[in-house]
Amino acid sequence: METSWIAEKRWRDRISRARELRQQHPAAEAALRLYEATLKFQTDVAVGSKTLVQPEISLREQINFSSATSAMAGILSLAIEYGPDALAVEARRLEHAGPESWVKLLESAVSADPSARSGAEDFFGRACLQPLAENLQTQLPKVANSIQATCPLCGGLPQMAVLRPEGEGASRFLLCSFCLGEWLYRRIACPWCGEEDKEKLPRYSAEECAHVHVEACDTCKRYLKAVDMTMDGLAVPLVDEAALAALDVWADDHGYAKVIRNLLGF
């Protein structure tokens, strides 16, 4: 099992990066403020959970439901304090509905695809489950798999890509929206529809934030954002992707759509 200080450091790095990027990206300040608070909450959930993984059972079946349900009260009150009005309203509704509805929400978040629940429910569910799923995922051997568009460890959908140095180039890893694991996926190919014609796979990047770019597919009109660690080695992929929500707005304006949003709904 991962020593706890490694896991804690990983979360602390995410929190520091969120704090740093709030200054650099004022347009995303509100979202990053919520995200920073959420990351602190998720750190507590991660550090407080010490479940040993059982490799022969699927990751999702091993999620500690009682830990997730106890955590739910925390994320709801956090959303009321830091979230936008619409999210706070949903949080109050769920607080009032009580733990039985939280269990149903979490069951949906673990087993169903994201279109089965609202954006707010997706946020509450993933905020509680991601740290627990990541704790399990980090105990499993890495899978090198370049043909699968869904997470080889938990079946989750990728919410973004990370480019990591590989020789004089960069390998692309997809990052799981559920367990935050990464797996290798080949460059210049659409994970959703399999398109490999380079003319249909544009990369859009902005000078102002060159280390985060949009990788789009003109065949299926879906996209992912990618954080390029070869351009900024200090980036924290989860957080940098979230901070550049302006690129999601740009992509949306140009007819592209994500398959699964990040935790902040972008």
Next chain:
Amino acid sequence: MDLSRRAFLKTGVAGTVGLSVLGFDLQPLQAQSSSLKISRTTQTRSTCPYCSVSCGIIIHTIGDGAKNVTPQVVHVEGDPDHPINRGTLCPKGSSLLQDIVNERRLLKPQVRRPGSDHWEDIGWDQAIDEIATRTKTLRDADFIEKDAKGQTVNRWESMAFAGGCTDTNEFNYLVVKSMRAMGVTCLENQARV
């Protein structure tokens, strides 16, 4: 979770009008998005031209895909998915961008005269005339029609031609035809791919 490709539904960025899915005001992000200078690049897998290892590369070209506009090469990197090199490149491969786009590229012929310490510009016509004259003079002096046994060989051994590995097939065809026609036997090209 078993997801077929058909299940990859799309989700937009807006929840209700002007607000994101979680309810954040989209206006500041819209403003930031409008101010970004976005460029569109295409990534093309290719092969390094230099040696027989034939490492994979990815060439990034910038352009909006408009017809009759030559895309500009802006970056060349090792191809991480290529089984031969897995993204690694030697110094020659790493500097391929300079091969394609380089401010210091020679744009006109130059000559350094015997004993001189500098290069001078020379016109194309004059350069071709001087090369042709020297070629003819040297070939007239050194051409071997028959060897010591009286066999017809038609060799010219005091001339060699050195090409480069980035020379194209079309150029190399002309090299072989012209040099062999003159009797040159020493041809080197460094092409290995």
